[in-house]
Amino acid sequence: xxxxxxxxxxxxxxxxxxxxxxxxxxxxxxxxxxxxxxxxxxxxxxxxxxxxxxxxxxxxxxxxxxxxxxxxxxxxxxxxxxxxxxxxxxxxxxxxxxxxxxxxxxxxxxxxxxxxxxxxxxxxxxxxxxxxxxxxxxxxxxxxxxxxxxxxxxxxxxxxxxxxxxxxxxxxxxxxxxxxxxxxxxxxxxxxxxxxxxxxxxxxxxxxxxxxxxxxxxxxxxxxxxxxxxxxxxxxxxxxxxxxxxxxxxxxxxxxxxxxxxxxxxxxxxxxxxxxxxxxxxxxxxxxxxxxxxxxxxxxxxxxxxxxxxxxxxxxxxxxx
Amino acid sequence: xxxxxxxxxxxxxxxxxxxxxxxxxxxxxxxxxxxxxxxxxxxxxxxxxxxxxxxxxxxxxxxxxxxxxxxxxxxxxxxxxxxxxxxxxxxxxxxxxxxxxxxxxxxxxxxxxxxxxxxxxxxxxxxxxxxxxxxxxxxxxxxxxxxxxxxxxxxxxxxxxxxxxxxxxxxxxxxxxxxxxxxxxxxxxxxxxxxxxxxxxxxxxxxxxxxxxxxxxxxxxxxxxxxxxxxxxxxxxxxxxxxxxxxxxxxxxxxxxxxxxxxxxxxxxxxxxxxxxxxxxxxxxxxxxxxxxxxxxxxxxxxxxxxxxxxxxxxxxxxxx
Numbered sequence: 001x002x003x004x005x006x007x008x009x010x011x012x013x014x015x016x017x018x019x020x021x022x023x024x025x026x027x028x029x030x031x032x033x034x035x036x037x038x039x040x041x042x043x044x045x046x047x048x049x050x051x052x053x054x055x056x057x058x059x060x061x062x063x064x065x066x067x068x069x070x071x072x073x074x075x076x077x078x079x080x081x082x083x084x085x086x087x088x089x090x091x092x093x094x095x096x097x098x099x100x101x102x103x104x105x106x107x108x109x110x111x112x113x114x115x116x117x118x119x120x121x122x123x124x125x126x127x128x129x130x131x132x133x134x135x136x137x138x139x140x141x142x143x144x145x146x147x148x149x150x151x152x153x154x155x156x157x158x159x160x161x162x163x164x165x166x167x168x169x170x171x172x173x174x175x176x177x178x179x180x181x182x183x184x185x186x187x188x189x190x191x192x193x194x195x196x197x198x199x200x201x202x203x204x205x206x207x208x209x210x211x212x213x214x215x216x217x218x219x220x221x222x223x224x225x226x227x228x229x230x231x232x233x234x235x236x237x238x239x240x241x242x243x244x245x246x247x248x249x250x251x252x253x254x255x256x257x258x259x260x261x262x263x264x265x266x267x268x269x270x271x272x273x274x275x276x277x278x279x280x281x282x283x284x285x286x287x288x289x290x291x292x293x294x295x296x297x298x299x300x301x302x303x304x305x306x307x308x309x310x311x312x313x314x315x316x317x318x319x320x321x
Numbered sequence: 322x323x324x325x326x327x328x329x330x331x332x333x334x335x336x337x338x339x340x341x342x343x344x345x346x347x348x349x350x351x352x353x354x355x356x357x358x359x360x361x362x363x364x365x366x367x368x369x370x371x372x373x374x375x376x377x378x379x380x381x382x383x384x385x386x387x388x389x390x391x392x393x394x395x396x397x398x399x400x401x402x403x404x405x406x407x408x409x410x411x412x413x414x415x416x417x418x419x420x421x422x423x424x425x426x427x428x429x430x431x432x433x434x435x436x437x438x439x440x441x442x443x444x445x446x447x448x449x450x451x452x453x454x455x456x457x458x459x460x461x462x463x464x465x466x467x468x469x470x471x472x473x474x475x476x477x478x479x480x481x482x483x484x485x486x487x488x489x490x491x492x493x494x495x496x497x498x499x500x501x502x503x504x505x506x507x508x509x510x511x512x513x514x515x516x517x518x519x520x521x522x523x524x525x526x527x528x529x530x531x532x533x534x535x536x537x538x539x540x541x542x543x544x545x546x547x548x549x550x551x552x553x554x555x556x557x558x559x560x561x562x563x564x565x566x567x568x569x570x571x572x573x574x575x576x577x578x579x580x581x582x583x584x585x586x587x588x589x590x591x592x593x594x595x596x597x598x599x600x601x602x603x604x605x606x607x608x609x610x611x612x613x614x615x616x617x618x619x620x621x622x623x624x625x626x627x628x629x630x631x632x633x634x635x636x637x638x639x640x641x642x
Contacts, residue, residue, distance in 0.1 A: 009432055025427040025523060028361060031350035040349060040361060042427060047363075106346040106363060111330055202346060 005037045005052045007095045012050075015094045018085040019101055021045050032197070035213055037097075040104070047104035049080060052097040057213055059098050064139045065212050066090045066100060068132070068189065073103075075131040078200075078208040080105060107200025107207030115246035116204050118231050122250025124206040125194060125227060129220045129255055132189025141192065141216040143275050145181045148174055151278040158285050163299055170277070173305060177271050182264040185219035192216055192223060195230045221261035224251060225268035228317055229276065229304055237303045244318025257319075265314040273308055277301035326358045326373045328416045333371075336415045339406040340422055342366050353518070356534055358418075361425070368425035370401060373418040378534055380419050385460045386533050387411045387421060389453070389510065394424075396452040399521075399529040401426060428521025428528030436567035437525050439552050443571025445527040446515060446548060450541045450576055453510025462513065462539040464596050466502045469495055472599040479606050484620055491598070494626060498592050503540070503585040511544035512536055516551045542582035545572060546589035549638055550597065550625055558624045565639025578635075583642075586635040594629055598622035 016024055022045030030038040030049075035057055039050040053062065066082045070090065073081035080102035082090040092099050110117055141147070152159075152170055159167040191198075193214040200208035224247075232243040251257070257265075280298035287295050311317065337345055343366030351359040351370075358373040374383065387403045391411065394402035401423035403411040413420050431438055462468070473480075473491055480488040512519075514535040521529035545568075553564040572578070578586075601619035608616050632638065 009429065024429065026425075026429060026521075028349075029352035030361075031352040040351075042368075104347075108330065108345065108347060200347075 004054050005095050005097055007039070007052070011095055015092060015099065016041075016043075016101075018087065018092065019083055020086060021048060021083065021101065035211075041101070048083070049102045049104055050094075050099065051102065052094060052099045054097065057098075061139060061213075062091055062098055062100075064137050065215060067137055068135055068215055069102075069212055071135045072128065072131050077128060077131050078105060078206070079212065080208075080210055105200055105208035105210065107202050109197045109199060110201055111196060113196055113231055113243070115240070115242045117201060117246075118243040119246035119250035120201070120204060120206045121194070121199055121227060121231060122224075122247040122252075123254045124199070124209060125191070125223060126251045126254035128191060128209065129188055129223065135189055138217040139215070141190075141218040141222075143192070143214070143279065144218055144222070145177055145271060148177070148274055148278055151282055155278070155281045155285055159281060162281065162284060163302065166281075166299075166302060169302070169305075170274075173270070173274060173309075177267070177274060180267050181271065182219070182260070182267065185221055185261055185264055186258060187217060188220050190216060190218050190220060190223035190226075192218065192226060194223065194227050219261075219264075219268070220255075221257060221264060222268050222272060224248070224257070224261075225265060225272040226275075228265075228269055229273050229301070232318070233304060233307075237300070237307075239307055239317075241316075241318050245320060246318070248314075248317065248319050257314075262314045262319060262321075265317055265319070266308060266311045269311065269317065270305060270308040273301045273304040277305060325375050326416050326418055328360070328373070332416055336413060336420065337362075337364075337422075339408065339413065340404055341407060342369060342404065342422065356532075362422070369404070370423045370425055371415075371420065372423065373415060373420045375418065378419075382460060382534075383412055383419055383421075385458050386536060388458055389456055389536055390423075390533055392456045393449065393452050398449060398452050399426060399527070400533065401529075401531055426521055426529035426531065428523050430518045430520060431522055432517060434517055434552055434564070436561075436563045438522060438567075439564040440567035440571035441522070441525060441527045442515070442520055442548060442552060443545075443568040443573075444575045445520070445530060446512070446544060447572045447575035449512060449530065450509055450544065456510055459538040460536070462511075462537040462543075464513070464535070464600065465539055465543070466498055466592060469498070469595055469599055472603055476599070476602045476606055480602060483602065483605060484623065487602075487620075487623060490623070490626075491595075494591070494595060494630075498588070498595060501588050502592065503581070503588065506540035506542055506581055506585060507579060508538060509541050510536060511539050511541060511547075513539065513544060513547060515544065515548050540582075540585075540589070541576075542578060542585060543589050543593060545569070545578070545582075546586060546593040547596075549586075549590055550594050550622070553639070554625060554628075558621075558628075560628055560638075562637075562639050566641060567639070569635075569638065569640050578640075583635045583640060586638055586640070587629060587632045590632065590638065591626060591629040594622045594625040598626060 022043035024043050026042040028040045036054050037052040041048040069079050072079050083101045156167050198211040232240050277298050280296045283295045284298050343364035345364050347363040349361045356377050357375050360371040362369040362371050390400050393400050404422045477488050519532040553561050598619050601617045604616045605619050
């Protein structure tokens with residue numbers, strides 16, 4: 001949680017003058033978001049979010065992310081809609097950063113989802129996959145199977161400082177994943193980071209999906225696997241099969257999984273756990289001095305990998321066939 | 322700027338259930354406030370601020386602060402109104418902290434006030450002083466002339482690390498202040514921390530005063546001196562007499578200063594500059610490891626003290642007589 005970029009009033013006023021959103025009544029820096037700086041804006045016309053893109057987001061990817069949100073919002077999916085300025089642009093510049101203004105989404109991110117939350121999330125994920133089908137742009141997933149070895153290379157020498165044997169475990173796991181990774185699954189737009197902080201609920205209903213800054217083109221079922229990892233494990237590391245059932249049946253109610261996707265689910269879970277273990281490990285070993293954000297524990301995903309290595313089929317994740 | 326205390330959804334829901342403010346639709350940690358943790362709440366009934374009081378605020382003082390805000394809001398002053406829970410209390414407990422819910426105030430804190438802003442601020446300050454007259458509670462000012470020597474004692478030995486000669490300058494200044502400090506000025510409720518971040522504007526009008534957690538009973542003109550220090554110096558350390566005129570004439574239009582207050586203005590300016598120099602100096606020398614908040618520069622107020630030592634009368638602050 002952090003505000004990385006402070007904005008001067010004058011800069012903000014002149015930036016907002018480029019949009020047809022009324023007069024500014026109030027703005028507050030929001031203490032969340034690891035990658036970007038977000039401000040809550042209240043104007044005479046309503047509430048908005050102003051996002052300033054920090055260095056971790058590649059500026060060249062922003063047209064894809066903003067275009068995708070625009071596409072999905074137009075389809076009726078509840079995601080932030082980037083507003084067009086008077087000159088027709090969704091992307092501007094403020095305080096030396098790329099910046100955009102979005103509609104404000106109500107809703108609350110649940111920290112401890114129930115099986116019902118998981119079911120609602122599963123349906124929303126499937127709807128996202130359907131709504132993304134006719135989006136014209138594409139973006140390769142840099143954090144898929146070919147991206148993992150170079151990530152690991154950054155951390156390998158120091159991995160055992162974090163946990164004894166981690167380097168060797170990871171080497172073997174990466175070999176298995178390279179060998180077994182599926183290449184023929186239905187592809188499309190995936191969110192690729194749909195953790196609980198990126199899903200808003202009002203009551204039991206999903207009211208919004210946010211933070212599309214890892215979205216890319218990849219196997220749709222890989223997104224399902226990311227969510228199984230993020231939503232269905234308990235704090236003690238155990239897998240909650242009831243939550244898995246909720247998530248998978250919620251998904252299937254909107255978009256039934258194909259046989260190839262069902263077969264691939266265990267290896268996709270291993271792969272997505274590897275992806276988060278590796279990025280967390282690299283961050284863990286490279287905390288900059290004075291960092292405002294506490295790095296996340298890579299070992300949480302090392303333990304999930306251990307669980308996934310023993311899973312034989314999608315039933316063990318809660319798939320009801 | 323910081324969120325010091327993270328609140329769990331379940332705790333928050335059960336806390337909010339004690340208030341008649343509708344159903345929660347959204348909440349966001351706000352990245353501002355040095356002393357406390359603030360959340361923006363959006364409910365089916367409107368917008369609110371939830372404040373959790375951190376350790377720097379003395380819990381025994383909270384009834385005074387909340388009672389004062391209630392008193393002033395009832396008088397029509399735009400300040401946060403603490404809401405009563407269903408059981409009639411303005412102060413509750415959440416996440417192990419004292420906590421309260423307030424009405425949300427629109428408005429924008431100006432970082433570079435103009436003379437017009439200073440005039441509006443002066444009038445709002447005078448109105449606060451008038452509205453506070455019949456508030457029944459009182460609270461001594463621990464950060465007035467008798468509080469400064471013990472503060473300095475915490476920093477004296479290391480003061481010259483911050484600036485050569487600072488210890489000796491401060492010793493002499495404290496002696497002069499002890500000798501010359503006025504004791505017979507009109508007393509009442511003062512805000513005591515009315516920096517630009519604590520005053521909201523919409524256009525040229527003051528739309529709200531916030532952060533009453535240093536409010537106390539002291540000389541009203543001491544509050545004027547605090548504002549002259551906080552609002553009328555430029556970033557380069559120069560005193561802007563036009564802003565001083567704005568502030569003082571705005572104040573006088575609502576509450577004319579008495580002759581004793583006018584006479585005392587230079588020494589009150591010295592004293593209030595000393596107060597902020599000392600608290601900043603102590604904070605500067607005691608930054609905890611991993612601090613989220615950058616300490617403010619004590620030397621800014623050391624330089625202001627130098628200006629004040631040369632001022633002979635209130636005209637040099639912009640008083641038009």
